[in-house]
Amino acid sequence: MDKTDRNILAALQNDARLTNNELADIVGLSASQCSRRRTQLEKDGVIVGYHAKLDREKTGFGLTTIISVTLATHNSENSKRIRELFNSLPEIIEAHAMTGEMDYYIKIATKDLKSLSSFINDKLLAHEAVQNVKTAISLETLKDTQNIPVGL
Amino acid sequence: MDKTDRNILAALQNDARLTNNELADIVGLSASQCSRRRTQLEKDGVIVGYHAKLDREKTGFGLTTIISVTLATHNSENSKRIRELFNSLPEIIEAHAMTGEMDYYIKIATKDLKSLSSFINDKLLAHEAVQNVKTAISLETLKDTQNIPVGL
DNA sequence: AAAACCCATGCAAGGTGCTTGCATAGTAGG
DNA sequence: CCTACTATGCAAGCACCTTGCATGGGTTTT
Structure with missing residues (x-):
C-alpha cells in the first residue's frame, strides 16, 4: 500500500x-x-464494498437516534444474545461495544417518534438482557461522511 | 417512489x-x-452518492471513538464556529447536534490512542467554544451498515 | 560494476455493460 | 370507448473494463 x-x-x-x-x-x-x-x-479486503448513500428525509427515515444500552448482567451469554439482537434489527444501522459506563452505543434510523418509541419498547426493552436505555435524538446531522481520513 | x-x-x-x-x-x-x-x-436526490467502504484496521484507522462535546456558551456565533470546526477536521467522520445534556456527538477515526489524544487536546479542547468533552472508545464495532431500512 | 530477475506499468484488443431511440403495452381520465 | 400519457422491453451504438503482451525501472546477486 x-x-x-x-x-x-x-x-x-x-x-x-x-x-x-x-x-x-x-x-x-x-x-x-x-x-x-x-x-x-x-x-486484500482493504476495500470492503461499495454502497449507495441515500437521503434520509427523502426515503422517509429522517429520524436519527443514538441510544446507550446497559446490560442487566454481564456474562458471555447475554453478550452473545445482545449481538444477535442487534444484528436482527434493521433499524440499528451501527452498534459499538464501548468503554465507560454504558455498555453499547447503537445508532437508529426510524421514520418518526412513533416508530422510535415502539422500537425502544417492543424491541429493546422487551429483551431480557437489556437493563435500561438512554435515548438521545439527533436534532441535526452536521456531518456524515463515514470516510476514513486515509490522507493523514 | x-x-x-x-x-x-x-x-x-x-x-x-x-x-x-x-x-x-x-x-x-x-x-x-x-x-x-x-x-x-x-x-431526485434520493441517491446521494456511491462510496467505497474501507476496512478500518487495514487502512490503519482502527480506533473508533465517540465524543460528547459541550459548548462553553450557547449562542449562534459559537454554534457557527463549532460547525466550521467539525467540517474542517477529517478525523470527524460523523457529527450530530443532540437533544439532552450533551450538545454534540461526534464520531472519530484515528490511528491509535496517541493521535486520539492529540486530536482531543490540540483540536477540540484548544477551541474556545468547547467547554468540555466526554470520550468513549469503541472496544468493538458490532455492526456498521449505514443502510437505511427502506424495506420497513 | 554487470547481469539477472522481478514487479509495476502502458498499450491494445476483446468482451461486457450502459444508454437511448423506438415501438408497444398498460393505465387513467374524459 | 377513446385518448393521452407513462412505463416498459428491445436493440444498437457507444463507453468502459479487463487481460495478454512487451517494456522499463529498480533491486538483488555474483
Whole structure:
C-alpha cells in the first residue's frame, strides 16, 4: 500500500462510480493499472464494498437516534444474545461495544417518534438482557461522511 | 417512489457495483428500465452518492471513538464556529447536534490512542467554544451498515 | 560494476455493460 | 370507448473494463 493506493482509496471513498479513466487522471496512472490496483485492494479486503448513500428525509427515515444500552448482567451469554439482537434489527444501522459506563452505543434510523418509541419498547426493552436505555435524538446531522481520513 | 424503486435502493445500498442486468434480476425489470429508474433516483436526490467502504484496521484507522462535546456558551456565533470546526477536521467522520445534556456527538477515526489524544487536546479542547468533552472508545464495532431500512 | 530477475506499468484488443431511440403495452381520465 | 400519457422491453451504438503482451525501472546477486 503506497501513496498511489491511498489516493485511489480516497477517491473511491468520495465516489465509487469513478471510471478507471477518471481514476487514472486523479492518481496519475493508466486506466488499466488503476483497474489492477483496485482489484487487488478489493482482494486484500482493504476495500470492503461499495454502497449507495441515500437521503434520509427523502426515503422517509429522517429520524436519527443514538441510544446507550446497559446490560442487566454481564456474562458471555447475554453478550452473545445482545449481538444477535442487534444484528436482527434493521433499524440499528451501527452498534459499538464501548468503554465507560454504558455498555453499547447503537445508532437508529426510524421514520418518526412513533416508530422510535415502539422500537425502544417492543424491541429493546422487551429483551431480557437489556437493563435500561438512554435515548438521545439527533436534532441535526452536521456531518456524515463515514470516510476514513486515509490522507493523514 | 414505488416498491420497485425501494427494491432498487435496497439493492444498491448493499452493493453499488451491481450491473443493471443483475439489478434487473433482483427487482424483476429489464436492465434498461433499471438504468432509467436509477438515473431518476439520482436526479431526485434520493441517491446521494456511491462510496467505497474501507476496512478500518487495514487502512490503519482502527480506533473508533465517540465524543460528547459541550459548548462553553450557547449562542449562534459559537454554534457557527463549532460547525466550521467539525467540517474542517477529517478525523470527524460523523457529527450530530443532540437533544439532552450533551450538545454534540461526534464520531472519530484515528490511528491509535496517541493521535486520539492529540486530536482531543490540540483540536477540540484548544477551541474556545468547547467547554468540555466526554470520550468513549469503541472496544468493538458490532455492526456498521449505514443502510437505511427502506424495506420497513 | 554487470547481469539477472522481478514487479509495476502502458498499450491494445476483446468482451461486457450502459444508454437511448423506438415501438408497444398498460393505465387513467374524459 | 377513446385518448393521452407513462412505463416498459428491445436493440444498437457507444463507453468502459479487463487481460495478454512487451517494456522499463529498480533491486538483488555474483
